[in-house]
Amino acid sequence: MPKIEVYRDALIELIGSGPLTDEQLEEIFPCAKAELDESADETGIMKVELNDTNRPDLWSTAGLARQLRIHQGGNHPDYPFFSDSGTSRESAGRKIVVDSSVREIRPWVVGFVMTGDPVNEAVLKDLIQTQEKLTWNYGRKRKSIAMGLYRSDLITYPVHYRGADPETTRFVPLQMEQALSLREILRKHPKGQEYAHIVEDLPLFPLLEDDKGEILSFPPVINSAHLGAVQEGDSSLFVELTGTDLDSLLHAASIVACDAADLGYTVEPVAVEYPWETPYGRSFTVPYYFQVSQSAPIAQISALLGVDLQEKEILQALGRMGIEASIAEGSVEIRVPQYRNDFLHPVDVVEDVMIGCGMDFFSPRMPRDFTMGRLTPLEEYSRRLKTLLVGLGFQEMVFNYLGSGKDYIEKLYPRDEWDQAFAHTVQVDNPMSENYAFVRPSVIASLLQAESVSANAVYPHNVFEVGKVAEQYEPDPTGTRTLTNLGFLTADRGAGFNLVNSRVSAILYYMGHEYSLRECRDSRFIPGRAAEIVLQGTDQAVGVFGELHPRVLDAWGIQMPCTAGEINLEGLLDHVGKTGGSA
Structure with missing residues (x-):
C-alpha cells in the first residue's frame, strides 16, 4: 500500500482545525483510509500509510489534508480553472502542440502552469513525492504516466511534443554536465538505465521542446539540466504529463493542480492541440473535467449498510467526503470531485456514504445467521479423483492460471489455427507482462511446461493437475466462464x-461413469491416435486424450514421446446427478 512522507506542521496547517496530537490524527485518519505509520522525526516529517490504492488524490500532503479538513466540517474547495465539454478556460497563449509522429509511440500529453510564492523545501519535496507516487503506483512505473516539472519563466511557448531521432538528438540531462544523445542517455544515465525498457524498441523517442528548440525533457526518462532543473525559490512551474492513456493523464493532472491550488498557488490552464481527433476534441485546455456522474438508489444504500438512512443523512455523509449530491426519484446522484476518478459502480457511492457517516454511526450487532463450512460436491469429487490418480502412479502438480500466448497457443497449434485459437482464449486487459497476458484455456500446456524442464528426471514421468481453466462463453454476463479440469x-x-x-478407462470406471469414444481431430494430437470422451446418454464430449503430436513436443523441446488428456469435472459431476451413479 502507498506510504507517504509529510511535514507534520504543513499537514496540520492545511487541515486548519488547530493543533492536533498524534492520537487525534489517528482518530480522523480513517476517513482517508489512512493510518499513522511513524511519528514526526527531528526534521518534522511523519510517515502515513494509505490502506487503499484507488484514491491517488490522497498521496500528498495537500490531498490528505483536503480529505481530513472536509470530513471535519471544513469548506469544500473551489477550483474555477477547470475546463469541461461545455467550457474552455483561457490559456493566455500557453499551449502544447502535438506532432503526429508521437501517435504510435507515446500519444498523449497534458500540462498546466502553477504560479505563486517561491517554492520552499516542503512544497518542492511534496511535489517530487507526488510525482514519484503517481508515476510509480498509478502510472505503472512511468509506462502509462510520466510527469515532469519545469521552470516556466524560462520556457518560450508553445511547447512542442514530437518524436525524435534517438541517435542525433542531444541535450544535457539532469544531474549531468555533458550532452548525450537520447540513445546514449539510456546507456549512461541512471534513469535511462532504469526506464530504457519503456522506449528502447521504439523507432522514434518522445521529446518535449519549447518554441526556440530548447529541450525540456525526454519523457518518460529524464528532464534537461536547464529547463527541467526545478529548485527552491522558483515561483512559476510548468507541469506536464505524458503517457498512453488520456483519462489517466487528465486525472493525474487534476490531482496535482488541485494540490497546487490548496497550497495557495494560482493554476493557469494550458491548451493542448492534437493533429488527430481525441475523445475531447482536437484542442482542449487542461486541467480538464472529464469525470462521469454516478448514482445509487437510496434503497440500495440502506440495504447494503443495514441502516435506514434519511435523505438528509445521506447528503450530509457525502458532503463530508467532499461530494456534491442531489436526490430525485429515490436515487442519489453525485458530481464526482475533480480530483477523484474511482466511482465505477453504485457500490462506490455506498462506500463513501459509509465513510462519511463514520464507523461510530453504525451500532455493533452480532451475526444473526450461523453457517457451517463444508466442501462443495465438486471439491469432494476432485479429492476422490486426486486420490485415484496418485494410486495410478501419477504425481500432482500445481501451476499458475495466467501465461503467455506463446505457451498456450503457438506451441500447441499449427500456424493456420493461431488466429482462431487467440480469438477464443480469454485475454487479460492491459497486462503488466506478456508472460501473464492470457488466462489458461487448457491444463495440458502447463503439464508440457513442467515436462520441458524435466528431462534429467528418471522416466516414466506421470503428472497431473486438477485446476481451473477459462473459456469465452456468451451466455454469461462476463462473456467467460471458469471450469475445473483434470489434466494428465x-x-x-x-x-x-x-x-x-x-x-x-480406469479413471472413469472407478469414478462410476459409462462412456464411449469417438475420433477427434484435435491438432495437438497425432491424427488417428486421439479420441473424445462421450458419457453414456449424452452426445457432448467431456474430455479428450491421445498421443501428442511431434510438432508440439518439438516446440517444447521434449525428446520423449508423450500422451496426455484433459477431462472437465463439472461435466462428470453433472453426469453423476443425471444417472444416479456414485460420486
Whole structure:
C-alpha cells in the first residue's frame, strides 16, 4: 500500500482545525483510509500509510489534508480553472502542440502552469513525492504516466511534443554536465538505465521542446539540466504529463493542480492541440473535467449498510467526503470531485456514504445467521479423483492460471489455427507482462511446461493437475466462464494410445461413469491416435486424450514421446446427478 512522507506542521496547517496530537490524527485518519505509520522525526516529517490504492488524490500532503479538513466540517474547495465539454478556460497563449509522429509511440500529453510564492523545501519535496507516487503506483512505473516539472519563466511557448531521432538528438540531462544523445542517455544515465525498457524498441523517442528548440525533457526518462532543473525559490512551474492513456493523464493532472491550488498557488490552464481527433476534441485546455456522474438508489444504500438512512443523512455523509449530491426519484446522484476518478459502480457511492457517516454511526450487532463450512460436491469429487490418480502412479502438480500466448497457443497449434485459437482464449486487459497476458484455456500446456524442464528426471514421468481453466462463453454476463479440469500427461518410451486409453478407462470406471469414444481431430494430437470422451446418454464430449503430436513436443523441446488428456469435472459431476451413479 502507498506510504507517504509529510511535514507534520504543513499537514496540520492545511487541515486548519488547530493543533492536533498524534492520537487525534489517528482518530480522523480513517476517513482517508489512512493510518499513522511513524511519528514526526527531528526534521518534522511523519510517515502515513494509505490502506487503499484507488484514491491517488490522497498521496500528498495537500490531498490528505483536503480529505481530513472536509470530513471535519471544513469548506469544500473551489477550483474555477477547470475546463469541461461545455467550457474552455483561457490559456493566455500557453499551449502544447502535438506532432503526429508521437501517435504510435507515446500519444498523449497534458500540462498546466502553477504560479505563486517561491517554492520552499516542503512544497518542492511534496511535489517530487507526488510525482514519484503517481508515476510509480498509478502510472505503472512511468509506462502509462510520466510527469515532469519545469521552470516556466524560462520556457518560450508553445511547447512542442514530437518524436525524435534517438541517435542525433542531444541535450544535457539532469544531474549531468555533458550532452548525450537520447540513445546514449539510456546507456549512461541512471534513469535511462532504469526506464530504457519503456522506449528502447521504439523507432522514434518522445521529446518535449519549447518554441526556440530548447529541450525540456525526454519523457518518460529524464528532464534537461536547464529547463527541467526545478529548485527552491522558483515561483512559476510548468507541469506536464505524458503517457498512453488520456483519462489517466487528465486525472493525474487534476490531482496535482488541485494540490497546487490548496497550497495557495494560482493554476493557469494550458491548451493542448492534437493533429488527430481525441475523445475531447482536437484542442482542449487542461486541467480538464472529464469525470462521469454516478448514482445509487437510496434503497440500495440502506440495504447494503443495514441502516435506514434519511435523505438528509445521506447528503450530509457525502458532503463530508467532499461530494456534491442531489436526490430525485429515490436515487442519489453525485458530481464526482475533480480530483477523484474511482466511482465505477453504485457500490462506490455506498462506500463513501459509509465513510462519511463514520464507523461510530453504525451500532455493533452480532451475526444473526450461523453457517457451517463444508466442501462443495465438486471439491469432494476432485479429492476422490486426486486420490485415484496418485494410486495410478501419477504425481500432482500445481501451476499458475495466467501465461503467455506463446505457451498456450503457438506451441500447441499449427500456424493456420493461431488466429482462431487467440480469438477464443480469454485475454487479460492491459497486462503488466506478456508472460501473464492470457488466462489458461487448457491444463495440458502447463503439464508440457513442467515436462520441458524435466528431462534429467528418471522416466516414466506421470503428472497431473486438477485446476481451473477459462473459456469465452456468451451466455454469461462476463462473456467467460471458469471450469475445473483434470489434466494428465505421461512421458516415456512406451507412451502410446493404448496406455493412455487404459488409464482413462480406469479413471472413469472407478469414478462410476459409462462412456464411449469417438475420433477427434484435435491438432495437438497425432491424427488417428486421439479420441473424445462421450458419457453414456449424452452426445457432448467431456474430455479428450491421445498421443501428442511431434510438432508440439518439438516446440517444447521434449525428446520423449508423450500422451496426455484433459477431462472437465463439472461435466462428470453433472453426469453423476443425471444417472444416479456414485460420486
